[in-house]
Amino acid sequence: MQYALLIYQVDKHWAEADEAERARMYAEHGKFVELLNAHDAMRGGAELALSANATTVRRNNGEALLTDGPYAETTEQIGGYYIVEAKDLDQALEFAKACPADIVEVRPFAPASEPG
Amino acid sequence: MIQNRVEQAYREHWARLLALLTGQFRDMDLAEDALQDAFADAVRTWRNDGVPSNPAAWLLTTARRRALDRMRREASNARRMPLLVVDGGEPEMADMSAIPDERLRLIFTCCHPALAQESRVALTLRCVGGLTTPEIARLFLVSETTLAARIGRAKKKIAMAGIPYRVPESGDLATRLDGVLAVVYLIFTQGYANRAELAPEAVRLGRVLAELLPREPEVLGLLALMMLQHARRLARFDDGGALVLLADQDRELWRWNEIADGLAVLNRALAANSLGTYAIQASIAAHHATARQAADTDWERIAVLYAELERLTGSPVVRLNRAAAVAEWQGPGAALNLLAGLDELLPRHHRLPATRAELLSRLGRDTEAVEQYDRALELVGDNSERAFLCGRRDVSARRAAGR
Numbered sequence: 001m002q003y004a005l006l007i008y009q010v011d012k013h014w015a016e017a018d019e020a021e022r023a024r025m026y027a028e029h030g031k032f033v034e035l036l037n038a039h040d041a042m043r044g045g046a047e048l049a050l051s052a053n054a055t056t057v058r059r060n061n062g063e064a065l066l067t068d069g070p071y072a073e074t075t076e077q078i079g080g081y082y083i084v085e086a087k088d089l090d091q092a093l094e095f096a097k098a099c100p101a102d103i104v105e106v107r108p109f110a111p112a113s114e115p116g
Numbered sequence: 117m118i119q120n121r122v123e124q125a126y127r128e129h130w131a132r133l134l135a136l137l138t139g140q141f142r143d144m145d146l147a148e149d150a151l152q153d154a155f156a157d158a159v160r161t162w163r164n165d166g167v168p169s170n171p172a173a174w175l176l177t178t179a180r181r182r183a184l185d186r187m188r189r190e191a192s193n194a195r196r197m198p199l200l201v202v203d204g205g206e207p208e209m210a211d212m213s214a215i216p217d218e219r220l221r222l223i224f225t226c227c228h229p230a231l232a233q234e235s236r237v238a239l240t241l242r243c244v245g246g247l248t249t250p251e252i253a254r255l256f257l258v259s260e261t262t263l264a265a266r267i268g269r270a271k272k273k274i275a276m277a278g279i280p281y282r283v284p285e286s287g288d289l290a291t292r293l294d295g296v297l298a299v300v301y302l303i304f305t306q307g308y309a310n311r312a313e314l315a316p317e318a319v320r321l322g323r324v325l326a327e328l329l330p331r332e333p334e335v336l337g338l339l340a341l342m343m344l345q346h347a348r349r350l351a352r353f354d355d356g357g358a359l360v361l362l363a364d365q366d367r368e369l370w371r372w373n374e375i376a377d378g379l380a381v382l383n384r385a386l387a388a389n390s391l392g393t394y395a396i397q398a399s400i401a402a403h404h405a406t407a408r409q410a411a412d413t414d415w416e417r418i419a420v421l422y423a424e425l426e427r428l429t430g431s432p433v434v435r436l437n438r439a440a441a442v443a444e445w446q447g448p449g450a451a452l453n454l455l456a457g458l459d460e461l462l463p464r465h466h467r468l469p470a471t472r473a474e475l476l477s478r479l480g481r482d483t484e485a486v487e488q489y490d491r492a493l494e495l496v497g498d499n500s501e502r503a504f505l506c507g508r509r510d511v512s513a514r515r516a517a518g519r
Contacts (some may be wrong), residue, residue, distance in 0.1 A: 001201070001278045088201040088280035089230055090288070108277045111198040 001108060002043060002085055003092040008103035009079040011050045028100035035098055036084060041091075045082035076103055118163045125171045126155055130246035131324070133176055135218035138281060141183050142199035144271045148243075150183035151175070157182070172215055197275040203282040219244065220283045220328050227296040228279045235270035236299045242267055244324065245317050255314050256306075293329075297338050297394065300325065304342050315346055326381070333388035336381050337395030343378030344401035347371040358507075359500045363410040375405045396425045415444035432461040436471055448475040466495035470505060473512070482516035 017025070029047075036042035051070040058065045070077055082099065086092035089106070096104040130151070137147035154175045168174040226239040238256075241247045247255075253263035273279065284292040304318030322339040329335045351365035360366075382402055385395045400421050407413040422438035425431075435458060443451035452475045455468065462468045473488035489509035496502050 001198075003278075086278070089228075089278045090280055090284070092278070093230070106277075111276070 001088065001092075002083060003089075003095075003109065004107045005045075005082040005084060005092075005096050005099055006078055006105040006107060007080045007082075007099065007101040008076040008105065009101060010075055011052065011077050011079070014079065015050060025100065032082075032099055036082070036095065039091075039095075041084045041086060041095065043083040043085050045080065047080040048078060050079075051077035118159065118167070121162065121167050121171070122155060122158045125158065125175065126246060129172045129175060129215075131219050131222060131244045132215060132217055133172065133179060134243055135222040136176065136216065137179055137183065138200070138222060139202055139218055140180070141187075142202050142281070143197070144200070144243075144274065145197075146183055146186060147179075150179045150186060153182040153186075154179035176215065197272060198278075200275060201278050201280045201282075203280065217328065219324060221281055223296055223325070223328075224283055224292060225274060225279060225281050227292075227299045228274070229292070229295050230277060230279055231270050231273065233299070233302070235266055236295075237303055238263060238267050239270050240299050240321065241303065241317060245321060247317065293332065293334070296325070297334060301338060301342070301394075304345075315342075315349065318342055319346055333385045334392040334394050336385035337392055337398050340378050340382035340385055341394050341398035341401055343374060343381060344398060344405045347374035347378060347405060353500065357500060359504045361504075362404060367408065370405070378402070378405070391424070393425060393428055396421050396428070400425075413444070415441050419445045432458050433465070433467070436462070436465075436467055439475075440471060443475055443478070448478040451475050452479070464495055466492045466497075466501075466505075468492075469495070473508070477508070477512045477515075482512045485512040486516055 014022075033042060033045075054070045056067045056069065056071045058067070079101075082095075084092060084095050086095060089108070092106050092108075096106050133154075134147055134151055137151055138144055141147050141150075157178050158171070158175060162168070223240065223244055226243050227236045231239070238252055241252050241255075242249065249264050249267065250260050253260045256263065274281075283289070300318055300321045303314055303321065306314050319339070319342050322335075322342050325332075325335045326339045348362075348365065348370050350371070351367065351369040352360055354360055378398075379402055382395070382398045385398065388395070391399070400418050403414050403418050403421075419438060419441040422434060422441050426434040426438055435454060439451040439454040442454055452472065455472055455475075458468055469488040469491035473485045473492060476482070476485035476488060486509060489505055489512060492505050493502065493509065496505060
């Protein structure tokens with residue numbers, strides 16, 4: 001099964017992190033990717049720019065309304081994600097626990113609908 | 117008559133058959149529906165043809181046929197949910213008289229930590245306890261619709277999120293078992309507090325676990341704890357439904373045969389090298405349960421056990437209980453000292469002011485006791501406890517006024 005590991009973070013912490021702190025975080029993510037690769041579980045992922053750079057598009061009566069910023073103004077924002085292949089939720093949760101982030105939401109992919 | 121035999125078969129075989137069918141068809145709803153069908157068939161068929169020599173095997177065969185029927189009928193519909201993630205192949209069943217016991221898989225799946233606690237409780241009572249949805253709804257004072265939706269959501273998440281249908285690997289087993297025991301004990305304490313019908317269900321679940329995991333000290337510890345507490349059930353309330361304190365309980369009403377059974381289970385738990393939290397609590401319950409009169413209680417030993425329990429759990433509620441034991445062993449003054457500093461940790465817990473009030477009243481400081489009883493009454497929810505506290509408050513108030 002495939003799962004998205006959605007990483008939530010406080011944008012301010014990352015914005016205020018110094019060079020050394022950032023290098024340390026990237027190294028930890030590098031190690032995490034190695035772990036996923038060792039299990040042949042890495043299926044994709046990306047670091048996202050801070051939520052201040054987001055634009056939200058809402059469709060309203062056929063009209064697209066644009067707002068500056070993320071969909072929901074919460075303290076923690078999605079800062080990145082991984083797509084992993086896991087045999088079950090337990091394994092996906094093991095990966096999430098190993099992921100270097102304070103909050104990780106584990107979301108299963110919806111099952112592919114059968115053809116016909 | 118036939119109805120009774122079917123009900124008996126239901127109580128004895130429901131969980132075991134459901135566990136097998138779930139593993140085979142990898143679909144909790146299908147397994148449950150097919151098994152329900154089989155029990156309905158049994159009522160009709162057994163009336164005409166007599167009860168089969170092996171009712172469980174008959175039910176299993178019938179349920180399998182019913183499941184296949186349902187799958188054929190629903191084949192045209194798009195599959196609603198992904199199949200369960202099941203480890204290993206299907207169990208061999210050469211001999212129908214030896215139906216393999218896969219209830220552990222069912223229990224661990226129902227108690228998976230990715231499910232909300234209330235869902236775990238409802239699923240466990242439904243799938244493992246065999247209680248019907250209306251029965252569970254009644255026990256938890258929620259509507260049938262709410263309860264059915266809760267169970268439905270939980271089953272859907274098990275399938276959609278890939279919660280595996282299996283016993284956890286040995287590395288995870290201890291933590292996951294703690295979660296299972298917590299669900300069972302929660303069911304018991306709910307029953308103990310206000311829904312008396314729940315407690316025997318919890319004891320039954322505890323017995324199932326002890327049968328499946330006979331070497332796990334904490335499984336035995338929990339079962340012993342529940343048996344020893346449950347044996348006192350008839351003495352816990354007076355005729356008017358008011359709570360009776362342990363010291364004032366009529367010990368003739370205790371079920372001494374059940375206490376003996378509980379002690380036997382506890383002895384098996386105590387054979388382990390180190391005591392877990394349930395075994396310690398069961399030991400405390402055993403000291404209470406074996407005192408023929410309240411005055412015979414070994415309070416020093418109980419206080420020491422509570423100290424050990426507090427060391428393991430760091431729980432302020434345990435400190436409260438420890439203080440109550442210390443009050444009996446070393447006096448109310450020593451106990452009052454133990455309560456210092458707990459207010460921050462238990463700001464909304466009625467038992468802190470209630471315990472303090474009791475100790476103050478025993479020290480003759482009735483005016484302070486009344487203040488603490490009033491505080492406790494502000495916080496208490498349960499009616500039988502409220503009535504009890506009111507009574508104690510009035511005694512202190514009269515004594516304070518008489519001075």
